[in-house]
Amino acid sequence: ERLSNYVQSYPIKLIFPANVFGIKQPSETDVSSDEKNTSNYKDENVPLRTSTDFINFRLMDTDIDFASNEATPMSNVTESLQGFVADLEKTGCYDSVQVVLGRPKDEPSTSDSRQLDVILQEKNWYKIYVGGGIKQDNMSAISSSGMIPKVQFETSASLINLSGETDMTQLNYSLDQTSTPSLSLHHTRPLYSLLSGSLGDSVLNMDQGSKVGVTLKASVDTMDYEHIRSSRDNIQKIGVKVANNTVGSSTSGHGPGNDDIYTGLEWSLALRDVIPRRHISAPFQCDASPEIIAASGPNLKHSVVADYRLNGYLTNDRFNPSAGVDSYGGVEVAGPPGDVGFVKAWGGAAIH
Numbered sequence: 001e002r003l004s005n006y007v008q009s010y011p012i013k014l015i016f017p018a019n020v021f022g023i024k025q026p027s028e029t030d031v032s033s034d035e036k037n038t039s040n041y042k043d044e045n046v047p048l049r050t051s052t053d054f055i056n057f058r059l060m061d062t063d064i065d066f067a068s069n070e071a072t073p074m075s076n077v078t079e080s081l082q083g084f085v086a087d088l089e090k091t092g093c094y095d096s097v098q099v100v101l102g103r104p105k106d107e108p109s110t111s112d113s114r115q116l117d118v119i120l121q122e123k124n125w126y127k128i129y130v131g132g133g134i135k136q137d138n139m140s141a142i143s144s145s146g147m148i149p150k151v152q153f154e155t156s157a158s159l160i161n162l163s164g165e166t167d168m169t170q171l172n173y174s175l176d177q178t179s180t181p182s183l184s185l186h187h188t189r190p191l192y193s194l195l196s197g198s199l200g201d202s203v204l205n206m207d208q209g210s211k212v213g214v215t216l217k218a219s220v221d222t223m224d225y226e227h228i229r230s231s232r233d234n235i236q237k238i239g240v241k242v243a244n245n246t247v248g249s250s251t252s253g254h255g256p257g258n259d260d261i262y263t264g265l266e267w268s269l270a271l272r273d274v275i276p277r278r279h280i281s282a283p284f285q286c287d288a289s290p291e292i293i294a295a296s297g298p299n300l301k302h303s304v305v306a307d308y309r310l311n312g313y314l315t316n317d318r319f320n321p322s323a324g325v326d327s328y329g330g331v332e333v334a335g336p337p338g339d340v341g342f343v344k345a346w347g348g349a350a351i352h
Contacts, residue, residue: 008078011071012101014064017056018116022046025095025121041119048120050093051164054190055118057210058084077101087211088120090247091166096121127158135176150224152176165193166246184219188250191242213246230277230288231296239268253309253328259318262309269338273298302338306331321352 021041062080064072081099088097098119135150152174159169167189174182191212192203203209217240223233243249243264253262274296276288286293307330315324329347334340 008073008075010074012074012077013069013071013113014066014077014101014116015113016059016066016116017052018059018118020048020050020052020055020118020120022048022050023096023119023121025124041117049122049125049161049164050120050166054165054210055120057192057204058087059116059118061208061210087245088166090245092168093123093161093166094120095123123160125160125162127160128156129158130155135174150176150178152182163189163193165190167193168250178224180222180224182219182221184217184221186215186217186250188213188215188246190214190246208244211245213243213249215241215243215249217241226277229292231292232275232277234273234275235270237268237270239266239270241266252307253311258309258311259313260311261313262311264305264307266305266307268301268303268305270301270303271298272301299339300337301334301340302336303332303334305333315352321350324352326350326352 021044023041023044024046060066062084064077064080085097085099088094096119100117100119102114131154133152133154135152153176154172154174156170156172158171161167162169167187169187170185172182172184172186176182190210191214192200192209194200194214195203203212206212218238219235221235221237223235225231225233241249241252241264243253243262245260245262248258248262248264251258252264252266274292276286276292276296279285279287286296288296307328309328310326312318312321312324312326315321315326327347327349329345331343331345334342334344
């Protein structure tokens with residue numbers, strides 16, 4: 001314990017900027033040799049798509065003060081670098097992220113300054129998926145009305161980290177058991193990389209600015225409400241979402257990788273066409289309520305949404321909390337040039 005306390009309090013100063021190296025993927029490594037050992041990462045000379053500037057921007061957003069001449073306790077350095085590694089792994093662009101302090105062969109002895117090496121094992125630049133699943137858009141209706149879930153064919157193609165700044169482009173296509181297709185296109189990347197000159201610099205100068213993400217998205221989908229309100233909604237939508245992290249900008253703060261506080265702002269333009277169910281014996285008549293028939297036809301919604309989620313950040317345990325506070329909320333404002341105008345707010349909280 002005494003030795004552990006000494007190591008944790010040992011002062012260390014890191015040399016900035018960091019060196020960035022790549023290692024081969026497991027499929028490219030000769031298991032019969034010693035290549036799987038990462039100690040020779042400097043000799044492998046593996047080309048990287050990831051930008052060195054991007055990695056150093058992320059390091060500057062940690063709690064380590066690289067500009068200070070004073071050393072930082074090892075415990076603080078370790079904690080900050082662990083968060084840095086976790087953030088990079090959440091992007092989905094890397095099989096592994098490692099950090100090495102000091103040089104493996106010529107450890108500096110005359111100074112407490114240590115070189116920082118970041119070792120990346122990048123995923124392939126593309127990913128193709130073909131499979132099946134349950135249509136997620138109907139899950140709320142299934143739980144409330146006892147509907148039978150719809151099975152669907154799913155396929156997607158992704159381009160990963162092509163620009164070297166953890167950008168991701170994904171095209172999704174699905175076809176459910178009623179032959180209803182869905183198509184969506186998403187592109188996610190750090191916000192500063194879309195802006196040039198002083199605008200990009202102003203984003204980087206923000207607190208955690210390199211993590212701020214933007215997602216451009218477009219989709220064509222059909223929402224099947226025939227079992228609960230006798231209609232179908234054909235929706236064509238485009239939108240832009242900016243969030244305090246790249247993972248949140250593509251997931252709206254839900255799902256894996258969202259264990260930090262999420263805040264987001266989204267602009268969207270959606271064209272919805274409400275199609276009432278037709279009568280079986282008289283197809284020229286509608287088999288729906290007067291309210292549904294009155295709302296049928298196309299309408300345009302132009303809106304801005306601001307929302308947040310704490311994701312259990314202020315609790316003692318995200319998955320099984322016994323102390324702390326958790327909450328979520330948001331507000332949506334719709335108006336011209338759309339056909340509808342409203343202000344909608346929602347939220348919830350839990351105290352443990």
